[in-house]
Amino acid sequence: MAEKFDVIVVGAGPAGTSCAYTLAKAGVNVLLIERGEYPGAKNVMGGVLYRKQMEELIPGFYKEAPVERPVVEQRFWMLGEKSAVTMGYKGLEWGEEPYNNFTVLRAKFDQWFASKAVEAGALLINETVVKECIVEDGRVVGVRTDRPDGDVYADVVVLADGVNSLLAKSLGFHKEFKPSQVALAVMEVLNLPASKIEDRFNLEPNQGCTIELFGDATKGMVGTAFIYTNKESINIGVGATLSSLIKSKLRPYDLLDYVKNHPVIRPLVNGGEPQEYAAHLIPEGGYHAMPKLVGHGVVVVGDAGQMVNSIHREGSNMAMTSGRLAAETILLAREANDFSENMLDSYRVRLMDSFVGKDLKKYKDATHTFEENPQYFKEYIPMLNKAASEMFTVDGTPKRDKQKKILQMVSQRRGTFKALSDIYRAWKVMK
Amino acid sequence: MEGDEIMSAIPLKKADIEAKQYLVRFNADTKSHLTVLDHDVCLTQCPDKLCTLFCPGEVYKWEGTRMAVGFEGCHECGSCRIGCPHENIKWEYPKGGKGIVFRLA
Ligand SMILES: Cc1cc2nc3c(=O)[nH]c(=O)nc-3n(C[C@H](O)[C@H](O)[C@H](O)COP(=O)(O)OP(=O)(O)OC[C@H]3O[C@@H](n4cnc5c(N)ncnc54)[C@H](O)[C@@H]3O)c2cc1C
Ligand code: SF4
Ligand code: SF4
Numbered sequence: 001m002a003e004k005f006d007v008i009v010v011g012a013g014p015a016g017t018s019c020a021y022t023l024a025k026a027g028v029n030v031l032l033i034e035r036g037e038y039p040g041a042k043n044v045m046g047g048v049l050y051r052k053q054m055e056e057l058i059p060g061f062y063k064e065a066p067v068e069r070p071v072v073e074q075r076f077w078m079l080g081e082k083s084a085v086t087m088g089y090k091g092l093e094w095g096e097e098p099y100n101n102f103t104v105l106r107a108k109f110d111q112w113f114a115s116k117a118v119e120a121g122a123l124l125i126n127e128t129v130v131k132e133c134i135v136e137d138g139r140v141v142g143v144r145t146d147r148p149d150g151d152v153y154a155d156v157v158v159l160a161d162g163v164n165s166l167l168a169k170s171l172g173f174h175k176e177f178k179p180s181q182v183a184l185a186v187m188e189v190l191n192l193p194a195s196k197i198e199d200r201f202n203l204e205p206n207q208g209c210t211i212e213l214f215g216d217a218t219k220g221m222v223g224t225a226f227i228y229t230n231k232e233s234i235n236i237g238v239g240a241t242l243s244s245l246i247k248s249k250l251r252p253y254d255l256l257d258y259v260k261n262h263p264v265i266r267p268l269v270n271g272g273e274p275q276e277y278a279a280h281l282i283p284e285g286g287y288h289a290m291p292k293l294v295g296h297g298v299v300v301v302g303d304a305g306q307m308v309n310s311i312h313r314e315g316s317n318m319a320m321t322s323g324r325l326a327a328e329t330i331l332l333a334r335e336a337n338d339f340s341e342n343m344l345d346s347y348r349v350r351l352m353d354s355f356v357g358k359d360l361k362k363y364k365d366a367t368h369t370f371e372e373n374p375q376y377f378k379e380y381i382p383m384l385n386k387a388a389s390e391m392f393t394v395d396g397t398p399k400r401d402k403q404k405k406i407l408q409m410v411s412q413r414r415g416t417f418k419a420l421s422d423i424y425r426a427w428k429v430m431k
Numbered sequence: 432m433e434g435d436e437i438m439s440a441i442p443l444k445k446a447d448i449e450a451k452q453y454l455v456r457f458n459a460d461t462k463s464h465l466t467v468l469d470h471d472v473c474l475t476q477c478p479d480k481l482c483t484l485f486c487p488g489e490v491y492k493w494e495g496t497r498m499a500v501g502f503e504g505c506h507e508c509g510s511c512r513i514g515c516p517h518e519n520i521k522w523e524y525p526k527g528g529k530g531i532v533f534r535l536a
Contacts, residue, residue, distance in 0.1 A: 037458065037528050042507060044536040105535045127528030146527050164509040166524070177513055184510050186487045188451070189535045233535075242514050245485045252487045253448050277451035278536040279487035279506040281513075 004153040005031040005123075007330060008143055009160055010130045010167060012039035012114045015302025015319035016160030018057050021113075022327035024120035028334070031152060032114070032122050033145065035129040040110030043162075044187065044280035045316060047228045047235050048210060049104045053317035057324060058116060066112050067102035068230035069208030070095055073201075077264070079216035080385030084264045088211075095207050103208050103228045103235075105189070133157055133167055133298065139339075140171070140298035155339045156330050157298045160323060163281045165291075165304035173300060174291030179246055180371050181285030183223055183310065185239030186252040188260075190272025194232050200268050201229055211268075212313070213238075215381030217259050221248055222370045222377060225259045226313070227268060236260060236269055239282060241371060252279065284310040287364035293348045296341045299326045309359050311366050318356045325350050375422060383410060448489045452504050459503035460529040465490070465511070466521040470497040473519065482511045482520070506531050 007023055009016045012034035020032040036042040048071065054061050062070075072095040075088035094100040118124050134142040134151060142153035159167045163182065168174060194205065201209040208229045217225035223240030238252070238259050245252060260269055283289070283306040290307075293300045301307075302319030309318065329347035333339050351357050370377065387406045391399070467473065473480060474496060482491040488504040491511070507530055512522035524530070 035524055035527050037532050041532045042530075044533060107533045107535050129524045129527045164507075164512075164524075176518075179514050182509075182513055184485065184487065184508065187536065188454075242485065242510055246481055246514055249479065249484050251448075251484055253451060253489075274451070274454055276533065276535045277454050278533055279508045279510075280536075281509050 002142070002149075002151045002153055004142075005029050006154060006334070007031070007156045007158060008033065008152060008154040009122075009158040010143065011160035011162055011302075011304075012036075012117075012124065012126075013043055013110065013160060013162055013302060013319060014113065014316045015162075015304070015323040016158065017110070017113045017117050017323070018320040019158050019160060019301060019323035019327045020122040020124075021057060021117040021120055022324050023330060024117055024122040026327075026331055027121070028331070030122045031154070032117060032124045033128050033130055033143070034114070034124065034126050036126060038107075038111050038126055039114035039124070040107040043106045043110055044185070044278045045106055046185075046187065046226045046237055046313060047103045047105065047230070048101050048313065049109065050101045050314065050317040051099050053320045055098070057320060062099060062102060064112075065104075066108040067104050069103050069203075069206060070099040071101050071103060071208040071210055071228075072203070073207075073209040075209065075211040077211055077213045077217075078381045078384055079213055079262065079264060080382055080389075081216050082263055083385045083389060085381075085384050085388050095204070103210070103230050105230060130161070130167060132170060133159075135171075139296040155297065156333065156344070158323075158326055158330075159298065159300045159304050160302050160319075161304050163283045163303045165300070168291050168300050168304050171295060171298065173293075173295070174289075177283070177285060177289065177306075179242035181283065181289045181306075182242050183239045183282040183284045184242050184245055184252055184279065185237055185282055186256050186277070186279045187235055187237030188256065188277050189230075189233050189235055189275040190269055191233045191275050192269075192272045196271075197229050197232070197234065203229070213259070213265070215377060215385075216262065217265075218244075218377065219248065219250065219255065219258070220374065220378035220381075221245065221250070222374060224313075227265070233275060234269060234272060236265075236272075241284065242281075243371065244374070253277075282310065282315065283308050286310070286366065287360040290360070293351070294341055294344045297339050297344075299329070299344055299347050301326050307356055307360065309363060311363050312359075314359070318359075321354055321356050322351055325354065373422065380422070452488060455504075455506075456532040456534060457503055458529055458532050460525050462526075463500060463502040464523045464525040464530070465500050465502045465505060467498045467500060468519050468521055472517050473498050476517055477515075477519075482515055485514055486511055 073090040213225040221240040221244035225238035308315040
C-alpha cells in the first residue's frame, strides 16, 4: 500500500522548507521532497537574506546559520559607459545585532535550513522529482515521483517548486509565463581574500556591502547587475528580462563579462578567482502574473506563485513568509478536518494581507512599465551621467550656463514634455 | 537594427563560456531532459536561432540543418522553454539527483 503523510511539500527552497519546518514543529507528519542532490543544489540567488522573516521562524538563527556577512552598506550605481552616478546608505547600526540582512550562499544556507526542518521532525527525501500531482475527483490527494513505486499520498500538497513550477502549471493554475514575466540572471562567485574585500569595499571585518548597478550594466535593458560581498568571495551577476535579452540578442554570459570588465567595476573584482558560474530565472511578473494559489488539497507558495519584488530584490523572504502562512492555514484546516479549497483559501487571504501581497500590489505595474518604456534604462541613465559630468567638470563655464546646457540636452534628446510625463509615470508606479 | 547596435557597443573578446561551464559540477544523466520537437521549425521559422543566443549554458548549437542539444551542460533555468517563440522545446527536469549541482551560488 502506498504511504500517506499529513502534508507533502514539494521543493526544499526557502518557501518549502519554512512550510515544512512550521508544520513539523507543530507535530504534523510532513514529507519534504527535493529533486536536487541536497537542498540548495539547484538554487541560486544574488545572496541577500533578510533577517526579519527568517527570525519569525527561527529566532536568533544567525548565531548558528551559515551566513556570510551582515550588510552595512547598500549602494546604487547608475552606470554610464565610463562613469557612474552613485548613491547609497551606510548604516553601522546594521552591523550590530539584530542586523538588517546578510549575504548568504544558497547551497550552504538551504542545506542548513532544511536540516532544521528535519530536526523538527520533517522527513526530507532528496534526489526525487515530483512528476505530477495525483488528482482524484477534482482534489489533489498526493504526488507521483520518479522513484519506483513512487506514489505518495497526503491531505494537502504544498507546491514550493520555484519559478519553473511545472506542477502549478499542470494543474491549470497558470499558463506558461511570458518572456517579459521572467528575468534571466547569470552570476559568478569570485574568490577574494577577506582583507582585499574589506579594503576595496571600505569595510571592517564581518561587515558586508551590496551594490546594485543600473544602466550600462545591462546595456540599457530592463534589469540590473549586482555585486555582493561574502566572507572570502564576491558574487557578481547580471539579469534582464528574457524578452529584452531576446530582443537585444545579447548572450547573458557576454553581458556578465562586460560587467566584470567595465572600467568602473573592474577595480573591485580584479584578481578574483572564479569559483562557480550559475544561471537562474527570477519570476518578475509580479501581482498581475500571480497564478491561482489554492485548490482542493493544494496550495502554491514562493516563486511558484511569482512572489518576488524585483524592485527591491526581495524573494527569499516572501517565499519564507508564504510558506509559513500556508503552514499556519494547514494547521487550522487540520483542526477542522477540512482541506477544501474554501478552507485553504484563508492562506491566500492572509498572504495578500501580509507585506507580501501589499508589496506586490504596490509595485504591480513597475516591471511592466519599465518593460514598455525602456527609455528609463536606455536614455535617462546616460543623460544623468552626462549631466553629472557636466556639473562637476570645472572648466570655467558658469554653473548657470551648465544647467542650461543640461536642460537643453534633456529636451533635445527626449523632449521636455515627454521627459516630464516619464517622470510622472515613474513616480506613479513607484509611489 | 537595435540588437546589432547594442552588440557592437560591447567590446568583447569572445567570452569564454567553456571556461565558465568548467567551473560547474554537472552530474549528467545518460538521457536528455531537453528535446527539440521539430528541427524543421528551427530551420525555417527561427532565423536567429534564439535559443543559441540566450541559453546561459550554450546548450544549443545549430549544426546547419538541425539543432544539437548538449543537455549535459544545462543549468535547468527554464529560459528555453519560455523563450522559444515556437514552443518547440519539450522541457523536463532531469531525473532526481541528476543534472546541475551548485556548490555555492
Ligand atoms: C540571481 C538571483 C538573485 C536573487 N537575489 C535575491 C536576493 O538578493 N534576495 C532575495 O531575497 N531573493 C533573491 N532572489 C530570489 C530568490 O532566490 C527566490 O525568490 C527564492 O529562492 C524563492 O524560494 P522558493 O523556495 O519559492 O523557490 P526555490 O528557491 O527556487 O526552490 C524551489 C525548490 O524546489 C525544487 N523543485 C522544483 N521542482 C521540483 C519537483 N518537481 N520535485 C522536487 N523538487 C522540485 C528545486 O530543486 C528547489 O530546491 C534572487 C534570485 C536570483 C535568481
Ligand atoms: S528558439 Fe526554438 S525554434 Fe528557435 S532555434 Fe531554438 S528551438 Fe528552434
Ligand atoms: S534550461 Fe536554461 S541552461 Fe538549460 S538549455 Fe534551457 S536555456 Fe539553456
